[in-house]
Amino acid sequence: MTTANDVLSALQSAFPGAIEEAKVDPERQLWATIKPDRIVDVCKYLRDNHNFDHYSGAAGVDRIDEGLFEVTELLASHGAHQVVALLKVKTPRDNPSVKSLTGLYWNANWYEREIWEMLGINFEGHPELYPLLLSDELMGAWPWRKDYKGYPDYNTAERAIEKVNPEGYTDYSFTPTEAEIKAGTVPFERPKYPTFREREEMEIKGESEMILHMGPQHAVVPGPFLLDILVDGERVKKAFLDVGYIHKGIEKIMENRTYTQGIPITDRLCYMAALTNNEAYCGAVERLLGIEAPERAQYIRMILEELSRIQSHFLGTAEFLTLIASAVYSPFLYMIIDREDVLSCIESVTGARINHSFVRFGGVRNDLPEGFKDMTLDTLKMIRQKTEEYKELFSSDSIYQKRMEGVGVLSPSDARRLGVSGPPLRASDTPFDMRREDPYLLYKDMDFEVITRKEGDSKARVEVRLDEILESCYIIEQCLDQIPSGPIMAEGVPKRIKPEPGEAYYRVEDHRGEMGFFVVSDGSEKPVKVKARGPVYAYFQALPPLLEGVYIADVVAIAGSMDACTSEVDR
Amino acid sequence: MVLSAITEFAAQEPKIYGLIIGLVAAAILASVINVVAMLLVWLERKVMGDFQARYGPNRVGGRWGVLQLGADAVKLFTKEDVIPRGADKPVFVWAPIVAVATTMLVAGALPFGAVIIDGKEIPLVVANMDISAFYIEAALSIMAISAFMAGWSSNNKYSMLGAFRGIARMIAYEVPMGICVISVAIMAHSLNVVEIVQAQSIWFVIAQPIGFVIFAIALITDLGRMPFDQTEAEEEIIAGYNTEYSGIRFGLLYFQEYIVMLLGSILLVHLYLGGWNGPVIPVISFISPMIWFFMKLIIVLVALIWVRVSLPRFRIDQVTDLGWKILLPLSMVNLAWAVVVGLYFA
């Protein structure tokens, strides 16, 4: 079994002098600072020789005191070993530039584009460096830099200028004021994202082709995003994706809140997975603080996270059903009915339906109420029965099979290359589950199965979700049996959280895939940087290649079977 | 006094008298059909609620929410009338009118049950034609043209896709549907709907089960209801051909859908379920055919709603596949069966 120490020694022998400093902390995480000119070589070596085939993201940190930017690349493996390599590259603050990894990893594209538009770090060799999340007018303002002065900007509404465009609609623009231009908080260059017209002129070749703009408001979407599909009749030839319509800047906001105040913000990252987001963030901060939650708290967390997984999978499947059927389609509504029961179980503990803010550093907010066990066991019994029914429905109905089988097929190699994780990856025959891979909480003691399917199509993805509901039921039953009594908060957790300077990365299995939080502390009350590595970001990036050559009706089926959540993509 | 004047007039000028009576009947028919369609929307929302473990409208107009559709109508008919920039204005304006007019044409030839006076059955039909079955079938396909007008003139890509889908589907399904009507006509030895009903001593659903299934599927397709609502698939192409329609024009299209649903179900009842045939109920023998007719009609309508809430949608290519590759050959088989049974063994 490869350990972090093995990787480190291999790296040191292969690249003498390229590694400036390195440490292994905790066992499975390798932190290393690489010389900027060698980063591509190091990553190539790791990918080819040590199975680091999973690029799980990049984080840019603004070290304003040292006059540096750090870019941390997160590399991991799809099950060959459990080591996470966090490779740091430093670059000066004036004229920052880092070598791009897009040549090695296909999915590095979006991560690097995001860092570029937010921090202004240039990525050498990146194929298409234009804005991803921000609107054109904010480009060049580099809002994530610590010296971004437009922040906080309370007056955005007052500054908007209305103008009627030639097509008769009202356009809004936020023109910078004189003071802002002087203060240097406004754009100095504006690389443009192609407009509708430009894209149409560029892409449309034949008489029978047109571009269909699905979004930002469209019934298919779980939140606003723009999917431009170039269609020839009913066939999709090419798809373009534009996100960022609900970019809220969560990572920047969390830098301006204390650690505790950050917990409710993580809920809003992806509202369907509020508890796992809490877990990932609190886990990372707990690592920084060096504390661990007591056993009972860990069991409570596990129970609630699995319950939350059940409701999320129900909603994901239900949304998929509306997309291939319609909003009056009954089994969709039956799933929502079942989900309400799970929600009331969760609500009886956390007191909220969706955004729970329940997990705390070193414990949980409150204990399980009386009668929770019986209520949950009853609900689980019902859920099992219903899930079996739905599974039978999916396997026996011929319209479903026509709509789902062979639609949006992701081969295992493609799925890994595109950086997909969670149910879509497991549906492509890759047993990759953080609960097994990198056990957090007490999952190592639990008996459960990692569900996989061979086909990799929409049907497989839906089946994986339904099977995972059954597995989750099993896990919850075990937890309810084994849960000990005891305290729910660790002792010695300070009221004002001030972790030691350092960095931590903690990843959990979200309902939709791998969710990781990368937290950097400088010893003060507020984090220097919080980076959320979300699973849906990866799905979205993989969407355009999946959509080529399918029918318009399949576009919604594929997008739906991915169970996307725009809020998390845009953050 | 007045009555005698009228009879005199009728005897003197039978043609003009017939015209006036026809116009009056048409006016009554149009208003009755509109009211019934509104009731049908209400029925659908209530029945749908029942299938989905909820109540449906229950606030407006008492416990049963019967005035819900009144409110909807008041709102729709007083909303702003938007004609989008770049729309083909005359076509855009005429599309809903054509849609409603064609449905009225269909309604004119359909018998709405019958009454028994002096032991004689009198069908309630505005225009009793020799080829009414064929006429209805033809008028139903004109409706696809109105949908196409609506989609094409809207200057919207979604509308246009919906319109194209509508035409593709119409072509694929009119043929098997027409063949089914012919099979029925062969068995009944007539193309007149009234005579077809009267010929059903055995219901044609028993005599031609395959034909019934094909006709039912084709009918659902023609009505554009689940699982064949590709023309206005909300999740794919927003609202299909009526994406750009608002206010009163949308109201017309909306109610027209339900009028067609009503007429289609009536046609199904007449062609396959024996129309108003049924044992005469002694005490109320006057309207006993009507009772049978409405019972059958309501069963068909509820079944249509039931199918709507329980089936997912086909893709458009799968729909046309089904039409051309399965239904068309099967309808041929059905035709052969009808010819053999109807012409040689009858």
Add this chain to the structure above:
Amino acid sequence: MGISDVIPLPVAVDKELEKWTIWGRPLTDVWFTTTEKIHEIIDMGPIKNVLNWGRKNSLWFLMQPMGCCGVEMLVFGCPHYDCDRFGIFPRATPRQVDVMIISGYITRKYLPAIKNLWEQIPEPKWVMAIGECAISGGPFYDSYNIVNDTSKFFPIDVFVPGCPPRPEKFIEGFRALQEKIKQREDKRGY
């Protein structure tokens, strides 16, 4: 410009008609009239109450989920809360709706799009702000990309707090809007 301007009536008839009134206004105002005058008359009389009754009982809203509140919006339409009871109904196209629910964060990038949606809705129309983000920016009030005060851009009739509001609150908000329409207190004055 009414008919009376085009075809002059005999003076005698005119004089006779001037004596007639309807709802306290001379009949000539109503009889030979312009669109504006019709609207004035409708506003005065009980017809307006009938129209408002229809409008308030048939509020179709735009299916436009934007965030956490979007999920609750979905649940609001589902059997447990069943918006159909009140004649409330989701539609996918802005042309056929009466109410726009702002159910989440409005960013600089999304504002033009959502404003276009609002302009596409035919009159009479109302807008509801549901959730903290739509009212004040909520947890993201100090973000660089969020429009804080939505009411600067939309004539918001009902504010429904909650993060996200429970589906009950959606019903509550709609009932508040219905009450507002009934009392003719809404911002755009229908």
Add this chain to the structure above:
Amino acid sequence: MVLKNLKMTLKRSMSGVEVTRLYPEKIMDLPDAERGVHVLDIRKCIGCGACARICPNDCIELVPYARGNPLKNKKQQYPQVDYGRCMFCGLCVDDCPASCLTMSKVFEIAGWNRDDIVYSPEDIAVGMYTDQELAELAEEARKAEEEKKRKAAEAAKAKKAKAAKAKAAEEGEKGSGEKSAKNKAE
């Protein structure tokens, strides 16, 4: 085939169970942990402002409130919650040192205007003082004040007396004082 679907809906329809929660008439049973509108125990509140400090949304503001406890500091302020910003996370409740701020099961707070959803201490307070109590307390406060004043006056008197004594003593030590002055001059 598609019959499975049809069977499923038919079964549900035949069972005749409606799950709809009839909201405006009946409110569902909410758990004790429910996080709804705040409740402020006005007798316990010490006006420390911990809730306002911890609030991530900046929605709690401390405002003066006329019907607060007159026994306490007159300038004491009470939390006013702006529900247009509150995200019901419960951090303020966790952080309240006097545990006077809690969250109730009430959730109906929709408003026609933006101002309607800003809840002043009066709107969220429980255990409010009645007018009589308030008058009594005011009386008590006045008495206490008088007591205080009296004490202050006494203290002042005592101080004065002490000062006079000291002066006398000083005068007694005048000689030495002169000496010191001399030293200073040098």
